[in-house]
Amino acid sequence: MGHPTRNAAMNLFAQIRSLILTTLEGMVADGVLPEGLNVDPITAEPPRDAAHGDMATNAAMVLAKPAGMKPRDIAQALAERLSMDARVTSAEVAGPGFLNLRLAPSVWQGIAAGVLKEGVDFGRADLGTGQKVNVEYVSANPTGPLHVGHTRGAVFGDALASLLDFAGFDVTREYYINDGGAQVDVLARSVYLRYLEAHGQEVAFEDGTYPGDYLIAVGQALKEKVGADYLDQDEGVWLANVRDFSTDAMMELIKADLAALGVEIDVFYSEKSLYGTGRIEAALEDLKNKGLIYEGVLEPPKGKKPEDWEPREQTLFKSTAHGDDVDRPVMKSDGGWTYFAPDIAYHYDKVQRGFDALIDVFGADHGGYVKRMKAAVSALSDGQVSLDIKLTQLVKLFKNGEPFKMSKRAGTFVTLRDVVDQVGADVTRFVMLTRKNDAMLDFDFDKVLEQSRENPVFYVQYAHARVASVLRKATEAGIAVDDATLGAADLSKLDHEAELALLRKLAEWPRLVETAARSNEPHRVAFYLYELAGEFHGLWNRGNEDGSLRFIQEDDAATSQAKIALARATAIVIAAGLGILGVTPAQEMR
RNA sequence: GGACCAUUAGCUCAGCUGGAUAGAGCGCUGCCCUCCGAAGGCAGAGGCCAGAGGUUCGAAUCCUCUAUGGUCCGCCA
Known part of the structure; x- marks a missing residue:
């Protein structure tokens, strides 16, 4: 590294x-x-x-x-x-x-020279010292398109992975496909109904099936693949095949959604691949050898009326030995695994793959899951591998200041694709990072496209575009503005307080990268860029009042180059920061 | 009953892992365009950092209670 x-x-x-x-x-x-x-x-x-x-x-x-x-x-x-x-x-x-x-001013002036020399690698850190870290995010069930809630997790996880990479970690981006549970059977039955429909039959979508239109094409495709083979057949004949066919189709859909958002996953890890291969058994065997698996009866939850509660002996993981509040069942009373069991096996696999640190990005509704997962990783790795779980809070949608209620039934269910189509991937990504991950986020379809200081996406892009504008003008005026020339300019001319203030802000970038990476908080990058842009706009506007502060000085190429070097350095850091967020820097605003 | 997260300016939110007189945007008040894009900028007013204890040279930040809001709580993933 x-x-x-x-x-x-x-x-x-x-x-x-x-x-x-x-x-x-x-x-x-x-x-x-x-x-x-x-x-x-x-x-x-x-x-x-x-x-x-x-x-x-x-x-x-x-x-x-x-x-x-x-x-x-x-x-x-x-x-x-x-x-x-x-x-x-x-x-x-x-x-x-x-x-x-x-x-000394020369110290600050040296910052601009350093940025021009290093380019967008300025600020790249060795905090991670090449340690292997696995970031798992999205991990949505393969039962339909990604919705707006997944979008936040996807953007957060992706930006976090980029941030850690920038800070010197060896990052793997991973998606866990929940294709082993009962919900994929529901998917298969739903697709089967669409298959029957494709054959001209009347079908009814009962409760417990997925009525979404997105399965029509899948049913049609199934018909094209198997013809009439599954008509009038028992579930036992077609279920397994239709399940595989359907989850494959859904994962294609999901991958296309992620691609539209600019998210690239390194590893898609299938839950199903854990079954029947002895891997779940191996993970639990490991825990058993550590004396952490036992047969026992859990206390009923207090406070809530235990209507159908019956004391039942179950196979339990002694997660309390690693910080959890109660022990957790790994096997259902019917002898099947609970959902927790494959999750243990999955994390066991991550540990065995040699990661030094694991990060899981979950929705806030999975908050109750944090302690048992940490307990599992702690137990499986003997405390050698850290697991940090980042929860992303809800996204509340607005349109023109009015709350926008999502309802599948009313057809106002907002998918990731809807958002990206309407405001673009760049805006979507930046806005998703304008709040801390564990704070609620208001997303207003109109405001995020507004061109004003209120809108940080625009404000940061505007600063970058202004620099591009200066470079174009300077080139027209016959001033050389390639980075090598600018880096060699006499930067001692940058001695005005407003210029030094901007240089100081640039100097904070490497430090910010480290603190953001240390806390796994990519939103800090977005806030920093907003501040940096503010500093730049301030200097720019002073040029309106004080001509000597303008970046292009008539008939003085040397001074112009020094000042443009500062502008260019700002644009480079903005581009580097936006790169971490996965946002394309704008060359001009329209 | 319990766990986790939140509570900072009228509103929406930052606050660099314990530092000095707590910041930004919006809103409010007053200014700045014959000028590289004013889609901007400058200045001002606005705070018991939910409350009470504790830890220490020093607390919005760490610990313990309390209050309010959100999420979750065995055989659903």
């Missing part, structure tokens, strides 16, 4: 932090500080208030107690030494012992 020092070289905050640590080592060597201090909690981060300088460190406060010294004394001594570094123009002790650093 490349160069261990790569991110450290690009992440200015990491650079300054290591400068601080080196300086502290010197103080220890000189006897100013005692030995054996823990420096892990020391940070170098941008202060909230720009008046506090460019970067702040808590080193003095963190070390005060273990060193037995006053924080301000440590800070003062540290300040004097840090001031010796060429990058540091001032170091002031503030508040309870903060050390506020101001960095």
Whole structure:
């Protein structure tokens, strides 16, 4: 996975932090500080208030107690030494012992040069150190097209996978096909009805069947494949074949939906492939060997009236030994597996495939499932493999500010395809990431297409398009604007406060990638891009009032190139961020 | 009865895993287009971070209760 020092070289905050640590080592060597201090909690981060300088460190406060010294004394001594570094123009002790650093303009100007040199790889991190991580998302039942709820999970999972890849993990994107349960039998029977219909028969869709129109074509295709062979036949004759035929057809449909959204899955993993192959048995055997499988009777759930509750002995997984609240059944009273059993086997398989970390993306309605799944992975891997489960909350649909109720019966059931067809994949993806994954999301079909600052999709795209516009104009004016030329421009001309502010924002990108990846939260990328765009638009508008801030300076190619370098660097970072989100950067707005 | 998630400006939401005077958009008030796209920008007002305890140099952030809202709770996936 490349160069261990790569991110450290690009992440200015990491650079300054290591400068601080080196300086502290010197103080220890000189006897100013005692030995054996823990420096892990020391940070170098941008202060909230720009008046506090460019970067702040808590080193003095963190070390005060273990060193037995006053924080301000440590800070003062540290300040004097840090001031010796060429990058540091001032170091002031503030508040309870903060050390506020101001960095030389050349440091910030170097950021733009770094971006132009690295391109969209600027900010790529080695946080993952090449560890193998598996991200499982969507995993919708193969019984119909994806709906709007799946869309959020699909976008979130996909962006998370890209983010982790960017942060240096070896990522596998995976989809678990629930093709082993009773619901695929229901699908098969529904398709059979459509098959009969294709043969001209009158059919009725009772409760417990899928009446959706999308199965008409499948029934027709079945007829074309088997002709009249299944007419007037018992279920035993056709069920298994129709089930396979139908799930294949549904997965084709689902894959087409995902493709329309720009989601590419590496591995489609079939639940059915676990049955009859001994794999479920093997997973449970592993748990049994660890003493975690037993026959027992569960307590009835409290509070809720246990109408048909009867104490029943079941085969249970002792998930409480790994943090769950109650033990969970793995076998039904009829001797069949519960749905949990193949899930255990599936995760056992992931563990055996050698992943260092697993991530499951579920809908919020599966929240009750989190603890038992974590317990299973913990038990199966002896605590060696981590499982993080991210829940995506509901998407509430609106049209022109009015709630838009989904109902299959009323025909207002909104599919992923509906959304993509109406607003496009780029807009859909960005909007799905404008909320934290576990917060409800309002999706208004009209507002997401609005062209205003209210709409972050537009706002970010607009910034990128403005840069493209500048590049076009500059080229027309005969100014060379290829990245190599811009990177070699005299960037010391970028000395205005508004320009430095934008450079500082760009400098945060590598740091943001790491924190977003650490918390598995791709929405942070979307929020960062919005802030970055805001900084850029601010500078742009100042050019309206102060001509010297415009990117293109008449009759001064050198200055123009320095300023365009800044614009271009902004566009590169926007493009990199949008790339993680799976959104195409716009060259122009129309 | 229990579990999980939420609660931050009038509204919709961020808050960088414990840092300084808590931010943004919308709405409100006042400004800025002979000018690389004003589809924008600048400034101002607006807060007991649901409440109460605790942990420590320091809490919106961590712990414990409480209140409200959402999701879920054996043989459905």
